[in-house]
Amino acid sequence: MPDQQTTQLPVSPSAVPRRRGANTVAVLISGVLLGLFGVLGAGLVGISHDGTAERIAANQREALLQQLRVLVPADAIDNDMLSDVTEVAAPEQFGAPLTRVYRGRRAGQPVAVVLSPVVTQGYSGSIALIVAILADGRLAGVRVLAHHETPGLGDKIEIERTDWVLGFDGRALGDPPLSAWKVKRDGGVFDQFTGATVTPRAVVRGVKGALEYFNEHAEQLFAAPAIEEAAHG
């Protein structure tokens, strides 16, 4: 036995047979004690939340900013993309009721937008992308934010694993032609992976959807007023 050395459990009053009145008192005391521990626990969580909230928000902002900077270099724009944000309602293309669009400008002129489509046709669940599109409709780059694809097969869409996702750089809706915006197995130009076609197919579809949306709505995307960021931290 692991715990032979333990001392005896403290003898508790409830172990002794009691009268009715005493029972009620015992239940009350238990209730109050339980409530007290609830308050203590909530207090602890509250304090640690207060102590870390600012840093967590800064972390999330920094992580997002790093992603954006990779796709849209800081010297190409002179505004703060994180505060030049608008929201669009296009669940068909982006997989969420409201999607944030980050906009980069230089001297007030549109340079690029960053869209974040979520494609649902992955091999296991949805794949979250960020797609940066230059004002002329070319792709500045694509990255995968989150996915549940098979390790060793579908996860080659991550930039940390392979360069596959760089194949989108500089592409646009006419380049390749619309009919070739597919993986090679479907008659398109984008590579699939041995043993995993579904994953790249889903990503290509998501990028294409984002480009199509941009082509139709570029002006509105840049013209829409920026929303207030503060509430989201």
Added chain:
Amino acid sequence: MADGYRQIVTDGLWHNNQGLVALLGLCPLLAVSNTLVNGLGLGLATTAVLALSNVSVSLIRNWVRPEIRLPVFVLIIASFVTTVELVMNAYFHDLYKTLGIFIPLIVTNCTIIGRAEAFASRNPVPRALVDGLAMGIGFTLVLIVLGGMRELIGQGTLFDGAQLMFGDIARSWRLSLGEDYPGMLIAILPPGAFMGLGLLIAFKHLIDRRLSRPRSTEVTGAETSAA
């Protein structure tokens, strides 16, 4: 007294190891041990929660009536897990993202309530603290070994992603069997976790058997060695 502590420590690290003997906390153990660094991260977070919860349970052990002790333990554990989660999110943000759902799931790790109930609620604070640390470190070691095994066999590396925990210096710690290592997917997928844990348990039994055999018969006993 010193002997008592020695036993607490050897129980936690070996004789009653929560991962290999008690077989508690298998869900996080199997799910997160796909790389060494992931295992280490989850192990340390679990150890922190275990030590904190053991100390608090021991502190209040004489006030809490037996009939409400379980809900009180659960409250304490949940509060500490949330705190650890927030602290990790603030100070190890990238690692926090990698470990994802398994940090909040520390709440469901039976090791923690198991130690609260079986040990901390019957022992003074220092002993409860040592027990929490020993059990946590024992669990962490299993996570590290299993994670290292699976990472090495599965993708041919060790310390992949160490920079998530130790900063950019750690990028150079990454060991690789060579870029053309073909990888062995099954080691990274869940079946690999079960097989790896099975092998570790068998290995531990093998060592225990060797150790328990009297010295004098060791030479002759070796012929009938265990399968």
